[in-house]
Amino acid sequence: MLTLYHGDTSTCSKRVRITLAEKDVEWESKYLDLAKRDNLDPVYLEINPNGVVPTIVHDGKILYESNVIIEYLDEIYPEPPLRPSNPYLRAQMHIWMDRIEHVLHRNINTVSWIKQGRYKRFEGMGDEELQAVLDSQATEEKRLLLKKRLAQGVSQEELEFAEARVAEVLDKMEDTLQESDWLCGANFSLADISVAPFFERFESNKMPSLTDWEKRPKLGAWWVRTKSKPSFQKAFSFKRP
Numbered sequence: 001m002l003t004l005y006h007g008d009t010s011t012c013s014k015r016v017r018i019t020l021a022e023k024d025v026e027w028e029s030k031y032l033d034l035a036k037r038d039n040l041d042p043v044y045l046e047i048n049p050n051g052v053v054p055t056i057v058h059d060g061k062i063l064y065e066s067n068v069i070i071e072y073l074d075e076i077y078p079e080p081p082l083r084p085s086n087p088y089l090r091a092q093m094h095i096w097m098d099r100i101e102h103v104l105h106r107n108i109n110t111v112s113w114i115k116q117g118r119y120k121r122f123e124g125m126g127d128e129e130l131q132a133v134l135d136s137q138a139t140e141e142k143r144l145l146l147k148k149r150l151a152q153g154v155s156q157e158e159l160e161f162a163e164a165r166v167a168e169v170l171d172k173m174e175d176t177l178q179e180s181d182w183l184c185g186a187n188f189s190l191a192d193i194s195v196a197p198f199f200e201r202f203e204s205n206k207m208p209s210l211t212d213w214e215k216r217p218k219l220g221a222w223w224v225r226t227k228s229k230p231s232f233q234k235a236f237s238f239k240r241p
């Protein structure tokens with residue numbers, strides 16, 4: 001039995017839903033409403049102390065960190081394989097997944113505060129409510145980051161820095177895709193799955209500099225191939241209950 005705790009629009013949850021759809025595995029859905037801060041509920045924090053989605057429970061065993069989860073899923077449901085068998089390409093896959101999580105995701109988070117209007121969630125809250133939100137953050141790192149953003153926002157310099165880091169990752173993808181259809185060679189892999197949900201976000205949030213396919217044509221073609229996959233469409237069509 002596999003249970004997935006997830007959010008509908010959460011990019012990290014989508015990684016897991018794509019992988020499960022690739023494997024054609026049945027799973028039980030436990031939907032968390034992030035806007036209502038279900039992820040900070042003490043009962044959920046017992047299974048994911050970071051207070052984020054996704055988390056899976058497989059035969060009673062708990063796992064979080066979406067890139068770790070999708071690799072675990074590829075281990076326990078080997079068909080179709082989503083990791084290259086060639087050791088060098090498999091190492092490249094891990095480098096991509098690390099870059100996607102620690103460079104791309106981290107900096108998109110900064111960009112989204114402004115461009116996606118994340119700050120608006122907190123507008124209209126009084127001091128007490130804001131303090132309660134800060135106190136409820138699952139980790140000290142998240143609490144300090146939110147405190148800083150609420151006090152100072154994101155400066156133009158920080159925004160430009162974050163946008164440049166995101167652009168660097170996209171340029172690297174464009175370079176890599178000159179040589180092959182997918183990020184790690186001839187076959188679709190966990191690296192493609194890990195990054196794909198961000199592209200849907202770039203499109204839906206109308207971020208033209210990140211979806212300028214004339215500037216990055218190979219990436220544009222990769223994106224069309226990726227979003228045409230049935231697993232991708234299934235994962236993205238999940239509707240909140």
Ligand SMILES: N[C@@H](CCC(=O)N[C@@H](CS)C(=O)NCC(=O)O)C(=O)O
Pocket residue numbers: 007010011012013034039051052053054064065066067101
């Ligand atoms: N590195 C984590 C990141 C998880 C993460 O940041 N999840 C977001 C949704 S994509 C979340 O739960 N945000 C709610 C919050 O931070 O309060 C993973 O890959 O699972």
